[in-house]
Amino acid sequence: MAISFFTIVRSDVALARIEGHKMDAILKNFPASSQKQPRPTQQEAEDAVRVLLQWSGDDPEREGLLDTPKRVAKAYRELFSGYDLSAEEVLGRTFEEVSGYDDMVLVRDIPFFSHCEHHMLPIKGKATVAYLPQGRVLGLSKIARVIEIYGRRLQTQENLTAQIASAIDTTLKPRGVAVLIEAEHMCMEMRGVEKQGSQTLTTRFTGAFKTDAAEQARFFTMARNR
Ligand SMILES: Nc1nc2c(ncn2[C@@H]2O[C@H](COP(=O)(O)OP(=O)(O)OP(=O)(O)O)[C@@H](O)[C@H]2O)c(=O)[nH]1
DSSP states (O other), X not given: OOOOEEEEEEOSSOEEEEEEOOHHHHHHXXXXXXXXXXXXXXXXXXXXXXXXXXXXXXXXXXXXXXXXXXXXXXXXXXXXXXXGOOHHHHHTOEEEOTTOOOSOEEEEEEEEEEEETTTOOEEEEEEEEEEEOBSXXXXXXXXXXXXXXXXXXXXXXXXXXXXXXXXXXXHHOOSEEEEEEEEEEHHHHTSTTOOTTOEEEEEEEOXXXXXXXXXXXXXXXXXXXX
């Protein structure tokens, strides 16, 4: 049976399937395009950081923290730069594959950082992305760029996985797209349940990867073989 989307949390001792999701429902709440929200001013952002410094129990007026609000505001623009970028634009540039190559193209272990939308804490992971070309191919770097665009936003891992697959599927129109993400969530490691080293795996398959179990198996073989 073809698996369309599943999530598992892996610890050193167990693999447990926890829940399934339908991509349409996910994308309904999280549109793939950039979220254009009015931004506060730089001053307002810095004031908010000062409040959080006080909330942490420190003194924003002590010397070591004086420039921190400015640094944090600047860092946030970098960490969340994905809101200003469009995956459709980046993926719009495709190439005709003159050799007639139509087998799987797979880029594996692409490292990324994101932040969970629940606690705004880091997610550190790697993504493996494959597609089955149908006439046109993508520049390989564009696959990594799409991960950056969606990764540099507040995310759930499920949404990130679905958005990457959907963006490639819609713009390139290949015979199928497969995305596998393995990630560690600092909100589960540094706080809360404090399970260091636990990894969450999510997948999203479209087209032949969804309907053809052999293609899906080949994806996992190529993704895992070292
Ligand atoms: N499905 C999913 N859950 C996530 C992701 N990132 C963080 N979470 C979870 O989001 C949930 C938020 O749960 P809440 O009960 O609202 O928040 P909380 O009290 O801080 O929860 P704890 O982390 O259990 O202390 C937690 O279970 C997190 O582990 C993600 O990418 N996908």
